[in-house]
Amino acid sequence: MINIKRVANIYHKEFYAVDVLDGVSKIKSFFLETENSCCPVMDDGKLVGVITYKDLLRTHPNRIVADAMRCEPVTVPAEMPLWQAKELFEETGLDVFLVEEEGRISGILPRNLLEIQLGSHIDLLTGLYKSDYIYYHGVRLLENEQEISIVFFDINKFGVIDKTYGHTVGDIILREVSKLLKENTPSEAFLCRFGGDEFAVLLPTHLDEGAAALAYRLADTISQHSFVSGIKVSISAGAIEGRRHEKRADDPWNTMDQLINIASLGSTEAKKSNATLFMAEIQAASEIA
């Protein structure tokens, strides 16, 4: 099973707190000296806000921290997955969260720290997220009792392309395929480079376009594209569509593992039979937990 990183793995457990009556200039110097970029603000022993370096920069230096800080700080549990924290940062527009562990504030999570960490979850060649991205979203949707579909793609004869034209050309093709997939995947779906020449899309099933339609459309887009050196590129897809009528069993991670595996085997099957898509079906209720 894939290991999803959580806030607990990265947040700063050692942190400073400043007083609400401290001057902005003083805190700016303090941040520079200590290489901090944010900290909680206390008033008479009570947490009243957080202040970041960005807040200090946009505030008159004569002001006190109370007039520069953000009130009502957001506290997140240490066990929150990093992807969820990222969504929350985007939703709130904040630059720092407080972290709670065992019922007390135990540290801070600056946005830039999270972004650096998530950078390692982005594939450097294609700029796409790695597989844990769709695992996280898949599990989240399953836990919310939403049905999901997985479409798994791989590039046909990519090994031959690599050997015939060289790895540099192979890399260019991977980048171009990724760009096409990214541009043509619905905004509510989740795309990742699974590894090598393999890509996966997670779709919530309430979207207008189902897994099969999406697979055919993306395959069509790629086959019609003019690639470097006039190389013909096509993809095979395997898909599995969730249409369950009974409540799923408890382990959504296991369900994700199995759905991805079925879709991946589907793409191999499609390739073997020279088809664009192999649509896998759930054979029995017990097949997927």
Next chain:
Amino acid sequence: MSIMKESKKAEIQMHLTEFEMPPMQDVVIVGRNAPIGPEALKRMVDVLSPNQYKIIKVDHPVIEAIVVRNALMNMIPEGKLSEFILEEGGKIVDESTIIKAHVNITVHVSKSIDL
């Protein structure tokens, strides 16, 4: 050989005026980038004149907040008063200024009664 004579003089001037209590009048308008923020003003006022002023944070491109003497809001509803202050104050305040304003309110009441 000539000897230069040097002399230094200091002139002292002192202006005495009564310290205003509190050092603000009816209303203070605080610009978004003023050197003193609304929270600092509130704390100062609360120490000097407890429970006499209220801070109203406003959604305005230039003004961050207005500090209003509570007594004024007994005469006019807060919304109407802040709307008036923002309308007039917004014309002269810039982001870095703090303006104090004297506000006189006269309420005219006319009533006819049966004799």
